[in-house]
Amino acid sequence: MLVSASNSWRNSIVPSCLVSKARRELGLFLCQLRSGPKNVTQIxxxxxxxxxxxxxxxxxxxxxxxxxxxPKGVSVYYQIADPMCFELCEMVxxxxxxRLQQQARQLEPLAAIHPGQPS
Known part of the structure; x- marks a missing residue:
């Protein structure tokens, strides 16, 4: 059941979460918080x-x-409250x-048709 739920989550929720450019950027930011708290300017x-x-x-x-x-002085620092967030980032x-590797494999036949084109 866990595998089924995991596959369902991965196939339906993950792609929809990544549609928004802002959510993708924010996801990258969350992964960057691994090194420690950041203030808004750094974010x-x-x-x-x-x-x-x-x-x-x-x-x-x-x-x-x-x-x-x-809050620290005039700045506010943000950090990950739940380390499980990093496991989710890695999974995503x-x-x-x-998915990108799969798409690249699917495009290989096109490269054979148009040799010399930038990849």
Missing amino acids: LEATGMGQANVSKHLKILTQAGIVSRQ CRQLVS
């Missing part, structure tokens, strides 16, 4: 997202208990790599 620089968008996502992630916030990354 903005790491993701390339706008401040309003980052603030909205941080609020949602904080309310969900995924991210915690720690492995799934993306697998």
Whole structure:
């Protein structure tokens, strides 16, 4: 049952979660928090997202208990509240790599038809 539920989650939820560019960028940001807490300026620089968008996502992630916030002086630092988040990030990354490799294999016949084209 666990394998079935895992496959269902992977096949339906993961792709829909990654449709949004903002969610993909935020996912990368969450993985970057592995090195420790970051303030909003660092998050903005790491993701390339706008401040309003980052603030909205941080609020949602904080309310969900995924991210915690720690005021320090005039800044607020955010960090992962639940380390299981990193396991999810790794699972999603492995799934993306697998899908991209599969797509690359499917495109190989086209490369044979159009040799010399940039890959």
